[in-house]
Amino acid sequence: xxxxxxxxxxxxxxxxxxxxxxxxxxxxxxxxxxxxxxxxxxxxxxxxxxxxxxxxxxxxxxxxxxxxxxxxxxxxxxxxxxxxxxxxxxxxxxxxxxxxxxxxxxxxxxxxxxxxxxxxxxxxxxxxxxxxxxxxxxxxxxxxxxxxxxxxxxxxxxxxxxxxxxxxxxxxxxxxxxxxxxxxxxxxxxxxxxxxxxxxxxxxxxxxxxxxxxxxxxxxxxxxxxxxxxxxxxxxxxxxxxxxxxxxxxxxxxxxxxxxxxxxxxxxxxxxxxxxxxxxxxxxxxxxxxxxxxxxxxxxxxxxxxxxxxxxxxxxxxxxxxxxxxxxxxxxxxxxxxxxxxxxxxxxxxxxxxxxxxxxxxxxxxxxxxxxxxxxxxxxxxx
Amino acid sequence: xxxxxxxxxxxxxxxxxxxxxxxxxxxxxxxxxxxxxxxxxxxxxxxxxxxxxxxxxxxxxxxxxxxxxxxxxxxxxxxxxxxxxxxxxxxxxxxxxxxxxxxxxxxxxxxxxxxxxxxxxxxxxxxxxxxxxxxxxxxxxxxxxxxxxxx
Numbered sequence: 001x002x003x004x005x006x007x008x009x010x011x012x013x014x015x016x017x018x019x020x021x022x023x024x025x026x027x028x029x030x031x032x033x034x035x036x037x038x039x040x041x042x043x044x045x046x047x048x049x050x051x052x053x054x055x056x057x058x059x060x061x062x063x064x065x066x067x068x069x070x071x072x073x074x075x076x077x078x079x080x081x082x083x084x085x086x087x088x089x090x091x092x093x094x095x096x097x098x099x100x101x102x103x104x105x106x107x108x109x110x111x112x113x114x115x116x117x118x119x120x121x122x123x124x125x126x127x128x129x130x131x132x133x134x135x136x137x138x139x140x141x142x143x144x145x146x147x148x149x150x151x152x153x154x155x156x157x158x159x160x161x162x163x164x165x166x167x168x169x170x171x172x173x174x175x176x177x178x179x180x181x182x183x184x185x186x187x188x189x190x191x192x193x194x195x196x197x198x199x200x201x202x203x204x205x206x207x208x209x210x211x212x213x214x215x216x217x218x219x220x221x222x223x224x225x226x227x228x229x230x231x232x233x234x235x236x237x238x239x240x241x242x243x244x245x246x247x248x249x250x251x252x253x254x255x256x257x258x259x260x261x262x263x264x265x266x267x268x269x270x271x272x273x274x275x276x277x278x279x280x281x282x283x284x285x286x287x288x289x290x291x292x293x294x295x296x297x298x299x300x301x302x303x304x305x306x307x308x309x310x311x312x313x314x315x316x317x318x319x320x321x322x323x324x325x326x327x328x329x330x331x332x333x334x335x336x337x338x339x340x341x342x343x344x345x346x347x348x349x350x351x352x353x354x355x356x357x358x359x360x361x362x363x364x365x366x367x368x369x370x371x372x373x374x375x376x377x378x379x380x381x382x383x
Numbered sequence: 384x385x386x387x388x389x390x391x392x393x394x395x396x397x398x399x400x401x402x403x404x405x406x407x408x409x410x411x412x413x414x415x416x417x418x419x420x421x422x423x424x425x426x427x428x429x430x431x432x433x434x435x436x437x438x439x440x441x442x443x444x445x446x447x448x449x450x451x452x453x454x455x456x457x458x459x460x461x462x463x464x465x466x467x468x469x470x471x472x473x474x475x476x477x478x479x480x481x482x483x484x485x486x487x488x489x490x491x492x493x494x495x496x497x498x499x500x501x502x503x504x505x506x507x508x509x510x511x512x513x514x515x516x517x518x519x520x521x522x523x524x525x526x527x528x529x530x531x532x533x534x
Contacts, residue, residue, distance in 0.1 A: 048449060052450050055448060055449075056448070059448075059454065064457075069444060069456045069458050070446065071444075071464065072426050072427045073423040073427075074423050074424060074467040075427050075466045076473060077442065077458040077463070077464055078458070078463065079442075079456050079459065080456065080459075081454055081456050082456065083455045084454065086455060087452050087453065087454055088445060088452070089452050089453075090450075090451030090452070096453075108450070111450070
């Protein structure tokens with residue numbers, strides 16, 4: 001599936017022609033120059049403001065100051081400043097307030113602060129524009145050098161599959177194999193995959209939380225199987241795990257007996273077990289030992305279908321439908337084998353010792369293991 | 384021949400864009416400056432006439448200290464007024480002397496404005512003429528003399 005993903009190779013120059021990029025860079029440079037001019041102007045305002053603060057502070061020191069009083073723009077009268085502690089300050093919008101020297105200084109200081117924040121914002125804008133210009137320059141040079149962009153699309157199926165059970169059945173196995181290859185090849189793909197898988201896992205966990213309550217038993221079986229499989233590393237062992245599973249559901253002793261028998265029979269059981277498990281899941285535990293041979297013949301066709309679905313089976317288990325359960329158990333051996341290779345063993349090994357000895361304990365552990373399972377699966381695939 | 388004409392047209396266009404149009408912009412901005420001066424002097428004349436009419440001898444006003452901060456100022460004697468005569472020099476006048484000077488100044492400013500207006504008109508005429516020349520260069524060969532009078 002993923003292998004089919006189409007990759008495209010586009011030369012950077014075709015998307016961003018060098019001269020166009022240079023034009024863009026020039027325009028950014030122009031805006032930078034403009035911002036610099038504005039910065040200079042604002043700095044001038046700040047200097048004026050500082051001077052005015054000084055003046056306003058000094059004026060009240062004397063009762064009056066002799067000055068030339070402007071009369072229009074082109075004429076002066078000789079005169080003097082009086083009431084040197086009274087200032088009329090423009091508040092804006094044509095409103096003036098009469099303030100003392102101190103109050104005026106406060107107002108002017110606030111104005112100065114506003115100007116300084118303006119200067120800071122201008123500076124940061126200039127910085128941004130500079131990096132932008134740098135980017136354009138680099139793009140232009142890269143385009144000129146003939147740089148090529150390679151895009152390879154990750155098939156959306158993987159992410160979708162996690163959400164939908166059906167998709168998972170077919171997709172999950174493929175993902176594990178393909179993912180490994182891709183991961184090794186490309187870090188980016190890997191990261192993208194990781195994020196998708198994380199989302200997937202969250203969805204699964206949410207679904208499981210709802211499903212688990214209703215169908216803990218169903219889910220328990222797959223977990224147990226996986227644990228055992230990791231433990232034994234063999235399909236046969238996994239079959240043994242299946243035998244263990246039934247005890248968790250109904251009878252610990254009976255399951256143990258079956259387990260022992262199955263271990264002895266393991267070579268023949270490999271094929272048979274899947275059908276047996278199905279029967280077991282349906283609660284026909286007694287039949288499995290007795291009717292193994294007949295069950296093989298009858299169930300083998302089903303097994304083949306189920307085997308395809310194996311990878312998705314775990315998630316299906318979470319869903320908890322009766323049909324899913326059946327398919328899950330037969331699928332388990334194959335899944336387990338995949339997991340054993342992928343490294344699921346590590347996470348599940350702690351559960352393993354408990355399962356054979358204590359069927360009841362396995363059932364209790366199952367919910368916790370279940371929650372971890374989806375995670376482990378994906379992580380294993382990633383690794 | 385065609386190449387030569389192309390070159391000529393190009394040269395004319397460049398002349399209009401690089402020389403005449405900037406000249407025009409410059410002349411217009413100069414004239415605006417003179418207009419502004421004229422306005423300040425006419426304002427001053429009106430103000431002085433107002434003072435005369437009301438026989439104001441002392442004056443209180445608000446002085447802009449910068450950034451729209453004002454302080455009260457007092458003029459004890461309005462008889463003497465210092466008028467800007469250019470180049471940063473201010474001359475002390477009485478009201479009547481100031482009015483005299485202002486009227487002379489206004490006359491001069493009016494002449495300057497006239498001059499600039501003239502200059503602007505001539506620049507515009509030159510631009511128009513060069514444009515006509517370009518058109519002639521481009522269109523004369525196609526239809527020879529009969530086209531000329533139409534332009």
